[in-house]
Amino acid sequence: MVVDKMNHDIGQRIAQGLARIGIAQRQQAWAAGSERNLTPTQAQMLSQLASAGPLRLKELAAQLAITPATASDSVRVLVEKKLVSKKAAATDRRAVELGLTAAGRREAKRVAQWPDFLVQAIDVLSMEDRAAFLRGLVKMIATLQERGEIPVTRMCSSCKFFRPHVYRDVNQPHHCDFVDAPFGDGGLQTDCPDHDAAPEARRRELLQVFVNGQPATS
Ligand code: SF4
Known part of the structure; x- marks a missing residue:
């Protein structure tokens, strides 16, 4: 009976464990982001554009599971910081694609190092x-x-x-x-x-x- 209860609860304990890791990751992202004046969403955008870009605004929003309005705000800031640039899409000159500038690529590399604290824990x-x-x-x-x-x-x-x-x-x-x-x-x-x-x-x-x-x- 005790074993049954333990097995029954295991899903809940996994969910709690994942939630704790999520909290730690968000704290880490905010701390690292505030050093560079980036929000976690802006950092995720750089990272996503580095791995999957260039992307249209709607595609970027969908890949990060955020609304186009939220994406648009963050993109505006990243463009102002000269980390992201806008240009006509290769397949449709009327559409706009977002890509990384040289400074954006350097920042995306630094952003990719944020999960290092998790990698160190996984190493055990x-x-x-x-x-x-x-x-x-x-x-x-x-x-x-x-x-x-x-x-x-x-x-x-x-x-x-x-x-x-x-x-x-x-x-x-x-x-x-x-x-x-x-x-x-x-x-x-x-x-x-x-x-x-x-x-x-x-x-x-x-x-x-x-x-x-x-x-x-x-
Ligand atoms: S099966 Fe996996 S490793 Fe192979 S191409 Fe697809 S995603 Fe990449």
């Missing part, structure tokens, strides 16, 4: 624990993405090249068609430059196979 985990942790995180993020609660990002679970659980080898059960190679949970990507989004129906199927280790039944 064994390789096995890290792979299991990453697998769990990717499953959680992918599930939230499929429910529309957070934006879809460039993770294996939504990539057309991902083939989860195609091998019996527990160390390398997945395959990436892009590099045509097997890989394990420790190799799951959360922001892959080679990511190519799978169609929605295929994404749902990939998630089902990845989470359950078997194809969807319906």
